[in-house]
Amino acid sequence: MKQETEEQQDFVKEVTKMSDDFDRWYTEVVRKAELADWSGVRGMMVVRPYGWAMWEAIMRAFDDMIKESGHENWAFPLLIPREFLMKEAEHIEGFAPEVAWVTRAGGGMEELEEPLAVRPTSETIIGPLIKRYIQSHRDLPKLTNQWNSVVRWEMRSRLFLRSREFWWQEGHTFHASAQEAIDEADMILGYYRAIAEEWLAVPVLAGRKSPAETFPGAVHTLTVEGLMRDGLALQMGTSHYFGQNFARAYDISFSNKENERELCYSTSWGISTRLVGAIVMAHGDDSGLIVPPKIAPVQVVIVPIFRDDESQQKVRRFIDSWSGELKGAGIRHRVDWRDERPGDKYAHWELKGVPLRLNVGSRDADAAQVEMVDRLTRKKVALPVAGLADRLRSELDDFQRRLYERATAFQNENTYELRTLDEVIAHFRQKGGFAWTGWCGDTDEEARIKTDAGGVTIRTIDESAKVSGSCLVCGRPAKFRVSLAKAY
RNA sequence: CGGGGAGUGGCGUAGCUCGGAAGCGCACCUGGCUGGGGGCCAGGGGGUCGCGGGUUCAAAUCCCGCCUCCCCGACCA
Numbered sequence: 001m002k003q004e005t006e007e008q009q010d011f012v013k014e015v016t017k018m019s020d021d022f023d024r025w026y027t028e029v030v031r032k033a034e035l036a037d038w039s040g041v042r043g044m045m046v047v048r049p050y051g052w053a054m055w056e057a058i059m060r061a062f063d064d065m066i067k068e069s070g071h072e073n074w075a076f077p078l079l080i081p082r083e084f085l086m087k088e089a090e091h092i093e094g095f096a097p098e099v100a101w102v103t104r105a106g107g108g109m110e111e112l113e114e115p116l117a118v119r120p121t122s123e124t125i126i127g128p129l130i131k132r133y134i135q136s137h138r139d140l141p142k143l144t145n146q147w148n149s150v151v152r153w154e155m156r157s158r159l160f161l162r163s164r165e166f167w168w169q170e171g172h173t174f175h176a177s178a179q180e181a182i183d184e185a186d187m188i189l190g191y192y193r194a195i196a197e198e199w200l201a202v203p204v205l206a207g208r209k210s211p212a213e214t215f216p217g218a219v220h221t222l223t224v225e226g227l228m229r230d231g232l233a234l235q236m237g238t239s240h241y242f243g244q245n246f247a248r249a250y251d252i253s254f255s256n257k258e259n260e261r262e263l264c265y266s267t268s269w270g271i272s273t274r275l276v277g278a279i280v281m282a283h284g285d286d287s288g289l290i291v292p293p294k295i296a297p298v299q300v301v302i303v304p305i306f307r308d309d310e311s312q313q314k315v316r317r318f319i320d321s322w323s324g325e326l327k328g329a330g331i332r333h334r335v336d337w338r339d340e341r342p343g344d345k346y347a348h349w350e351l352k353g354v355p356l357r358l359n360v361g362s363r364d365a366d367a368a369q370v371e372m373v374d375r376l377t378r379k380k381v382a383l384p385v386a387g388l389a390d391r392l393r394s395e396l397d398d399f400q401r402r403l404y405e406r407a408t409a410f411q412n413e414n415t416y417e418l419r420t421l422d423e424v425i426a427h428f429r430q431k432g433g434f435a436w437t438g439w440c441g442d443t444d445e446e447a448r449i450k451t452d453a454g455g456v457t458i459r460t461i462d463e464s465a466k467v468s469g470s471c472l473v474c475g476r477p478a479k480f481r482v483s484l485a486k487a488y
Numbered sequence: 489c490g491g492g493g494a495g496u497g498g499c500g501u502a503g504c505u506c507g508g509a510a511g512c513g514c515a516c517c518u519g520g521c522u523g524g525g526g527g528c529c530a531g532g533g534g535g536u537c538g539c540g541g542g543u544u545c546a547a548a549u550c551c552c553g554c555c556u557c558c559c560c561g562a563c564c565a
Contacts, residue, residue: 023559040556097563121565154564155489162564235565272565307523343525361524371524488564 015351017286022230029280030159033289033352036276043157043164047273050352051160053297054276055167059147061199061294062169062271065191071143071171078148079116080125087124088249094216095120098152100164118151123217123242123268126172127250134174134264136255141184142174160277161234161488168272174252174264178243181265185241188269189222192237200275201292201404202226202282203411204236205434205483207460212446215268219243225459225485227411228281231432233459233485236278239269282407289353290375292403293396300326300333300392301349302370305342305361318365322385329389331396350375355399356392358383376402421472424484425453434459434485438478440471448473449484459483 015032018025030036035051038044047055063073079102086092102116119125126144134142149167157163171188175181189206196204204224214221218240225233247253247263256262283290293299302319306312319335326333336345342359349357359371359380369382372392376399383391414433418424427435439445439458449472450457465481 027558038557042556150565152564155562156564166565168565238565270565274565303524305524311523341523341526343523343527346525348526359524363524 015286015288018229018284019286025284025286026277026281027159029284029288029351030277033280035280035289036159038157038159043154045157045159045163045165047167047276050297051273051276054279054291054295055273057295057297058195058199058271058275059169062191062195063147065194066143066145066171066188069143069187070141071145071173074126074144074146075148076122076126076129076146078119080119080122082115082117084128084250085117085124087127088217088246090245091123091217091249095152098154100151100153119148120150120152121268121270122146122148122150122170123172123246124250127246127252127266130172130174131250131252134252134254137176137257140174140176140254140264141180143171143184144173145169145171158277158488160274160280166272166274168270171267171269173267174247175266176254176256176262176264178265181243181267182241185220185222185239185267185269188239188267189224189237192224192239192269192271195271195275196224196226196236196278197404199292199294200236200279200282201294201400201407202236202278203404203408205460205462207462207483209238210439210446210458210461210482211443213458215240217242217245219245223460225434225483225487226278226282227407227414227432227434227485228278228488229284229410230281231414231486233434233487234274234278234281235459235487236275237269237271240267242266242268283403284353287347288351290403291353291355293355293400296332296353296355298332298334298349298352298354299396300331300356300358301345301354302333302335302358302360303342303345303349304335304337305359307362311362314362314365315360319360322388325389326392329393331389331392346373356395374399376406418484419469419472421449421452424449424456424472428453428456428484428486432486434483436462436481436483437472438467438469439480439482440474440476441479442471442474445471445473453484455486456484457487459485459487 015028016024033050034048036048037046039046099120100118102112102118104111130142133139147169149165151165154162154164173184175184193204193206196202204226206224209221209223215238220241222239223235224237226236228234244263244265246266252264253261254264279291279295280289304315304319306315323335353375355375357373359373364370369384372381372383416427416433416435418427418435418437424435424437446458460483462481467478467481469478470476471478
């Protein structure tokens with residue numbers, strides 16, 4: 001079988017090249033691969049079935065993880081009374097600019113005596129409600145989660161990455177001790193890392209946020225950050241430890257074993273439909289999407305090739321003879337019987353990032369084989385139909401691994417060690433990626449980085465690292481080893 | 489929210505300066521030839537020109553207001 005050359009691989013012609021204009025490429029891929037659209041209501045998106053199916057795969061994976069460790073799903077109200085929202089001072093200060101309010105309701109559009117906030121996140125409604133269910137240390141920990149959407153009145157939107165409504169999970173947990181809550185936040189961060197690396201095939205930096213990037217109301221925020229193919233970092237999940245901040249604001253307390261009243265320690269954590277955008281930006285190429293098999297709505301697409309009714313029947317019978325085996329093996333596959341040319345179908349499914357394609361024609365039926373093409377290399381390989389399901393299973397596992405290795409290589413190639421602010425400025429003027437450096441821990445120095453280096457921020461503090469060297473801004477001994485990047 | 493640009497069949501656009509019967513490409517429908525990387529021929533359907541108001545005998549075109557989208561900034565999962 002003929003080997004494809006680099007030039008011949010430029011098959012999908014309807015997408016702007018990534019290298020020409022990444023933002024444009026991203027928007028075109030999201031829309032043409034039928035992931036999502038704008039809705040006509042400013043900043044509000046329509047997630048289409050192909051995009052939602054990816055989110056569903058993420059939901060299933062994460063839901064299994066948290067159920068396994070004893071979390072339960074709840075449904076809390078969409079609207080939050082003003083009075084509740086206002087109780088945690090730092091929290092409301094952080095969120096006030098982006099909260100949407102319901103001030104009128106009913107047939108006569110009567111003004112409400114108490115405006116209701118559309119939840120931007122649910123700490124302030126879950127707090128006052130959950131306290132009813134917490135009396136004693138025996139009621140703890142209370143491990144809640146909800147799958148919902150929230151509204152944040154963003155000024156500038158991008159499909160999946162920043163829209164005024166987005167879908168996510170928000171976990172909220174309440175504990176009898178600080179250590180237990182801290183451990184919870186750590187454990188969830190581990191889950192997020194697993195979702196990113198094992199499911200989305202995106203390697204991440206995991207660490208703590210600097211004070212400037214900490215969630216409003218949190219004691220500390222943990223994050224996983226991935227690198228997109230344009231060199232910008234993307235926050236892919238955050239897990240917050242609140243200490244007793246929210247418990248104090250909402251009087252969420254319990255009687256301990258000594259029958260003393262004590263405030264709970266709490267956490268919250270979330271991942272969102274933004275992760276679908278991460279898949280696009282971390283793996284995509286000039287032909288469109290490349291979807292990791294574990295997330296892919298369609299893992300294997302079968303393109304039948306025929307010229308008349310007779311050959312169509314022949315190919316159909318051939319495919320029918322083994323496609324049931326794929327179903328039995330749990331391989332998500334689809335046969336594309338649309339009345340289109342094979343070339344159209346190839347381009348269509350490449351744009352949609354389906355990992356494996358089987359071209360099946362009359363010749364293949366005669367030889368009891370299929371032609372397999374993978375989305376990463378586009379190499380064509382003939383596979384016998386005997387044992388096909390097992391072979392595809394292992395090909396998909398292999399694809400998942402190769403995709404992760406490719407992303408890891410990209411991250412490694414784009415990770416640097418820098419010592420001074422001048423180096424940082426010079427570096428980010430030319431390139432993107434992650435830059436490791438030392439930081440003294442002062443917020444003034446952190447602000448200097450952002451202003452002087454054009455939006456470069458501290459993405460993570462590596463708490464496990466041995467710290468040496470000096471602060472990139474002031475030159476005093478560094479207290480933290482931090483990663484810097486420009487981020488979405 | 490500031491600065492810039494744009495809204496014309498599903499998508500991309502011409503026409504607007506200088507008012508006078510809405511055109512093109514793709515997509516779609518029908519038929520035929522085709523079919524292993526986007527093929528060809530013939531015929532056909534579809535548009536309140538973003539919305540509202542104004543000027544005019546006459547508005548896609550000129551004027552006013554609004555809405556939406558795109559690009560650049562400050563804020564963000």
